[in-house]
Amino acid sequence: MKKTKKRTDRVWVIILTVLSLSYVYPIFMILINSLKKGSAITTSGAFTFPASDSFAGLENYVDAVMSKGFLKSLGYSTVITLTSMAAILIFCPMCAWFITRVENRLTKLLYVLFVLSMVVPFQMVMFTLSQTADWLKLNTPWNIWIIYLGFGAGLAVFMFCGFMKSIPLEIEEASLIDGCNPIQTFFQVVVPMLKPTMVSVGILEAMWLWNDYLLPTLVLDIKKYKTIPMLIQYFRGSYGKVEMGPMMACIMLTVIPIIIVYLLGQKHIIKGVAAGAVKG
Amino acid sequence: MQKAMKRYAPLFIMPTFAAFLIGFIIPFFQGIYLSFCQFTTVGNAKFNGITNYVKAFSDSFFSHAFVFTVAFALVSIISINVAAFSLALLLTKGLKGTNIFRTVFFMPNLIGGIVLGYIWQILINCVLSITEKPLLALNTSAGYWGLIVLMCWQQIGYMMIIYIAGLQNVSEDIIEAAKIDGAANWRVLWNVKLPMVMPSITICVFLTLTNSFKLFDQNLALTGGEPNHATEMLALNIYQTFYARAGAQWKGIGQAKAVIFCIIVILISVIQLRSTRSKEVQQ
Numbered sequence: 001m002k003k004t005k006k007r008t009d010r011v012w013v014i015i016l017t018v019l020s021l022s023y024v025y026p027i028f029m030i031l032i033n034s035l036k037k038g039s040a041i042t043t044s045g046a047f048t049f050p051a052s053d054s055f056a057g058l059e060n061y062v063d064a065v066m067s068k069g070f071l072k073s074l075g076y077s078t079v080i081t082l083t084s085m086a087a088i089l090i091f092c093p094m095c096a097w098f099i100t101r102v103e104n105r106l107t108k109l110l111y112v113l114f115v116l117s118m119v120v121p122f123q124m125v126m127f128t129l130s131q132t133a134d135w136l137k138l139n140t141p142w143n144i145w146i147i148y149l150g151f152g153a154g155l156a157v158f159m160f161c162g163f164m165k166s167i168p169l170e171i172e173e174a175s176l177i178d179g180c181n182p183i184q185t186f187f188q189v190v191v192p193m194l195k196p197t198m199v200s201v202g203i204l205e206a207m208w209l210w211n212d213y214l215l216p217t218l219v220l221d222i223k224k225y226k227t228i229p230m231l232i233q234y235f236r237g238s239y240g241k242v243e244m245g246p247m248m249a250c251i252m253l254t255v256i257p258i259i260i261v262y263l264l265g266q267k268h269i270i271k272g273v274a275a276g277a278v279k280g
Numbered sequence: 281m282q283k284a285m286k287r288y289a290p291l292f293i294m295p296t297f298a299a300f301l302i303g304f305i306i307p308f309f310q311g312i313y314l315s316f317c318q319f320t321t322v323g324n325a326k327f328n329g330i331t332n333y334v335k336a337f338s339d340s341f342f343s344h345a346f347v348f349t350v351a352f353a354l355v356s357i358i359s360i361n362v363a364a365f366s367l368a369l370l371l372t373k374g375l376k377g378t379n380i381f382r383t384v385f386f387m388p389n390l391i392g393g394i395v396l397g398y399i400w401q402i403l404i405n406c407v408l409s410i411t412e413k414p415l416l417a418l419n420t421s422a423g424y425w426g427l428i429v430l431m432c433w434q435q436i437g438y439m440m441i442i443y444i445a446g447l448q449n450v451s452e453d454i455i456e457a458a459k460i461d462g463a464a465n466w467r468v469l470w471n472v473k474l475p476m477v478m479p480s481i482t483i484c485v486f487l488t489l490t491n492s493f494k495l496f497d498q499n500l501a502l503t504g505g506e507p508n509h510a511t512e513m514l515a516l517n518i519y520q521t522f523y524a525r526a527g528a529q530w531k532g533i534g535q536a537k538a539v540i541f542c543i544i545v546i547l548i549s550v551i552q553l554r555s556t557r558s559k560e561v562q563q
Contacts (some may be wrong), residue, residue, distance in 0.1 A: 013375055020384040023433070026399050033402070043415065046406035087299075095296035102285050110297070117304045119549050121494045123518040124542040127535065128307035128314065131322045136302065150303020153296050182288045211392025213497050214519075229394040233501065236398075248402075251395055258390050266383055269390075273438065274445035 084148035096160035332536035368443030386437035397501020423511035446480030
């Protein structure tokens with residue numbers, strides 16, 4: 001009995017290995033093609049390796065960085081992701097704490113609105129939101145975080161509320177009786193308990209912020225500021241021949257940092273996602 | 281305690297609330313109002329009753345987008361959840377290399393929809409041109425299946441993680457008890473494990489359902505709705521109505537479509553949560 005179990009286990013491992021390799025293959029294929037000369041990149045030749053005369057080395061990468069503005073986009077994406085994430089992680093726990101601890105009609109209504117904002121598709125608000133943003137001049141990478149705070153608040157408040165309902169009220173009451181004001185209580189008592197949830201929320205929001213395409217496209221001035229997803233879409237959006245070489249180099253330059261961050265923070269990311277889902 | 285906190289209400293609530301007002305509440309209600317108007321900017325809205333809704337319902341591209349979205353959602357929900365659950369079962373058996381497999385399967389999730397769309401466009405077009413079939417831009421069924429493969433590739437890992445967490449919470453004792461009572465492996469799976477992970481199933485079906493209904497980036501990048509709007513899903517159809525059409529009436533129609541879309545998404549989310557929640561067992 002044991003022996004057959006071992007054998008079936010080995011079969012499963014082999015099947016999973018093949019499956020994993022095919023999972024990685026699409027990215028590997030882009031890597032191969034990003035090393036080819038522009039003339040050698042054809043629709044039907046995507047699976048073939050570059051030959052010695054079509055091997056371009058890092059030419060496409062140099063082009064992507066030097067003349068396609070990749071570094072600028074990387075900078076904008078980083079600024080937007082970091083500022084929005086910081087704003088969400090500072091302000092949303094405060095709001096969530098107030099909503100769970102002060103229960104009245106207003107906070108209940110607010111909670112319902114936050115949950116609603118998670119379900120409502122972006123297309124519902126995209127036009128009016130972009131007009132509001134233009135009107136308030138919230139259309140640069142440096143202040144678009146205000147909009148992201150508003151639109152990302154739903155998930156964050158929902159998750160923080162879910163966690164806060166489970167922590168006992170007595171701890172906070174004790175600190176209030178001991179003479180802390182609510183601000184001190186929040187930062188010195190509540191925030192330390194919130195840390196694991198903050199990691200989950202931070203990861204989920206970062207995944208969304210970094211990859212978001214439509215919101216920055218509609219809000220930012222595309223001629224001046226392009227985030228990474230906008231830059232990649234722009235390759236096809238602009239008229240004329242699509243420059244496949246630099247485009248694939250851009251894709252690789254986008255994917256590689258994500259993979260590095262993922263491999264470094266793998267445990268936290270997977271744990272964060274699992275924890276976030278259980279609370280949802 | 282409530283009293284002490286209420287004095288600090290502005291400080292705690294205001295930052296998030298102000299942003300929420302700008303980022304969601306105002307645009308949302310303005311959007312509902314504008315769906316009854318003809319407009320090209322928010323400033324020049326003129327009330328015109330339900331004309332927009334009538335036109336939205338009579339737009340054949342919109343109804344086609346609805347059918348396409350439903351067909352896409354059904355197949356992708358089933359295939360993603362079945363595959364993710366099977367992988368989760370395999371990866372909780374204590375096989376060698378479990379961690380590596382888990383890492384690999386989750387990875388595509390971190391890559392954005394636009395990038396994923398282009399990666400798969402290149403790959404699928406290559407396969408199509410080798411087999412001498414029309415490319416994605418002219419091939420509706422390839423576009424449909426391409427979207428499903430892409431969606432599976434991206435989402436299976438995420439759902440797998442949720443199922444793994446759910447399966448790890450099923451206590452060994454219950455499984456042992458079932459086995460002592462003489463339950464075969466498939467019975468343990470069907471009558472013990474499956475009911476116990478029902479909360480995970482609720483979440484995963486909910487996530488895949490809303491994700492597939494709201495799908496936009498992948499649709500835009502992989503097929504762009506080609507050929508002739510045949511692979512256009514609801515979100516992309518609304519976007520095109522807003523920004524790709526000339527004429528004063530289209531923005532209003534787009535907004536009306538968006539309201540319809542919004543109601544559909546809210547309705548199916550509520551129905552789905554109700555129906556699977558009722559199957560959960562109390563622990």
